[in-house]
Amino acid sequence: MLNPVWIQTFSTVAASRSFTDAARRLGLTQSSVSEHIRRLEENIGRRLFVRDTHSVALTADGESLLVHARLILEAHARAESQFKGPRLRGRVRFGTSDDLVLGPLPRALAAFRDMHPDVDLEITIGKTADLYAKLDQDALDLLIGKRRPSGPAGVTLFREPLKWLGKTGTVIDIKQPLPLLLLPEPSMTRSLTLNAVAAGGLPWRVICTSSSHTGCIAAARGGLGITAQPAFLTAPGIDSPVNVSSLPALPEVEFVFLRARRLSKPAQTLLDILQQSDLRSAG
Known part of the structure; x- marks a missing residue:
């Protein structure tokens, strides 16, 4: 023992x-x-x-x-x-983008559930723009999403570079329009991707529009084209294109948290755990 x-x-x-x-x-x-x-x-x-x-x-x-x-x-x-002490009880309405759910966030949420099993954790997964609207409507207590160029700034949790992903072994013909797999507007990832492609002076076309990062990754795995995703995302069957150095450089995306004006003790406890966690490596 x-x-x-x-x-x-x-x-x-x-x-x-x-x-x-x-x-x-x-x-x-x-x-x-x-x-x-x-x-x-x-x-x-x-x-x-x-x-x-x-x-x-x-x-x-x-x-x-x-x-x-x-x-x-x-x-x-x-x-x-x-x-030790009284058990924490109550409800937390938490919103997050699906790229974080596919990446590092679940481990931090699981730690919260392990420590406070009597708290009802209601998770809403969606596009950052929709989550901001729900927070404004008092339908969420906390959200983690990408920083918007306008509106509430939020508090930075971490920054992560975007990277190009496609089917493993993909070689992109840069003489042809880049086959892009994108989220629909409004989307921070879409805007950053298109701005980078435009700055690189390469032609492009949208092959697939998906309402989720999961859909973009699935399309990439199927060989339909390439997508730009946070660097913490990995999945079987996808990787950076072989000639990724020939593609436009992608910027960082900034992940922030925003909170309701008044937080319950359970919501504040979850926020404390998220702030103490290194979400970039939690996956």
């Missing part, structure tokens, strides 16, 4: 590279720290540290355990947060 107390001591020693410093940080005696590490090593049957009079270094097994230790301690902290 991996005792969480031993794991915490192990992680602290690994971070400080010193039994003495780890003891100070944990409020323990150095002998207690040594005992925790000894019992952990005995329990797993592996040596975790190489020690001499001047330094402490992780062994290969210690490096491997450190990855698991971080996950164990995170899970332990989430469990403590869920079960």
